[in-house]
Amino acid sequence: MKRARVAYSGAIHEATPAGAESIRLADGRVVAESDVVWLPPFEVGTVIALGLNYADHARELAFKPQDEPLVFLKGPGALIGHRGATRRPADATFMHYECELAVVIGKPARRVARVDAMAHVAGYTIANDYAIRDYLENWYRPNLRVKSRDGATALGPWLVDAADVEAPPMRALRTLVNGRQTQSGHTRDLVFDIAFLIEYLSAFMTLAPGDVILTGTPEGVVDVGVGDEVVCEIEGLGRLVNRIAGDAEFGRGGTASAQGAKRESA
């Protein structure tokens, strides 16, 4: 089963696929997928992200693989749904997508052993976890200015039930920028696999339903610019579409100082 959360006609609905370009709302209406606002496909709790979790990507960034998972947390404002827009600040010179398998927790997990871990998974979705490399510094790297930016982590379109996916998922993933493939990889190449991550995390933090683990991205990250369409695909899970927007759309930049236009307080 694949489920989405969308806003349509003044309310938020659960929705399921209904053909290539339509979706069916829980109340029976079938509407064009372009006529709804796609939200992250579930009520998101803690957002847990992995860095350098594909050996090829770590090499690409000239880091040796970690002996312990590189884990960081994001705030809720980072999240947007399918077909959303992510802002590229005017001063950025290298902003890239990161196509990731997102693992959604379905039942509380505390001190869970690796062999039992997959039973705590509700399902999977796709994440596009943008980074702006200009803002990377070497203190708690990557820090929130890089990794918890408003609207810079897309999730969706669907939450795919764990029951419908092999455990662990062995799926190809790729990213297309304006229709051209720029990134490809396979979840079999995760440095720390899903069961390990659940065991590792649940040893110190109790995972709760709605918590989501973004498992990292393979090599092939390239700079994206304003107006680009970025599509992250995972075999059988769907395609997550995002558009890069400029500062002007967000009322930033323009006439003010080098700090960027600060809004006058209301």
Place this chain on the structure above:
Amino acid sequence: MAPFRLSGTVYATLLNHRRSLEALGDAVAAAPYHGAPKSVVLAVKPRQALVAPGGDVRIDDGAEALEIGAALGVVIGTTACAVAEADALGHVAGFLVVCDCTLPRAGHFRPQTRAMARDASCVFGAEVMPRAQVADPDALAIRVFVDGVLAQAWSTAEHVRATARLIADISDFMTLSPGDVVLTGSAPDGPRARAGAQIAIEIDGVGRLATRLAAGVAGMRA
């Protein structure tokens, strides 16, 4: 007042005490850091880490001792997105005392979620002192007591970024929402405490918080 407490996201500011970098000495300029941080450095305190006022901090899960991070918490009252420093305090509802307990950390290069996001590790004081009743959030004395003995004392005047600058810099890339809490930072080398220790934190003009390190405590919202 709205039910601010525990209703939003909690962000801890790191390295916001002047001595944090001084303590590292020449290491700041060397690998892996290659210079002092320019941007604000933050960590998310996830929901299962939060402890309601009056609750205990959990210290099992293999920890021998926890570092006690006293902090002034800023409670956001109105949505703050790309606000100017001059307007930032206008988005603050009030202040509270926070006790943020972490595993002692060696180094600051990578996020240390295992040390900083532990279940039931971050306790909030019972009172939110309204902003209007705090004359200057950047000149508040903070004292930490372990088992009744003064273990650390400092002032928010020692912060690298004062409160308004901090809120403005965060809101430049991340919208702060009503009910969010920003911990403005702890002094380096916080006292370490073991199971059974009684912790008290006082912030002049804001309040007092008391907690205990105990095994088997459940997180407030886990």
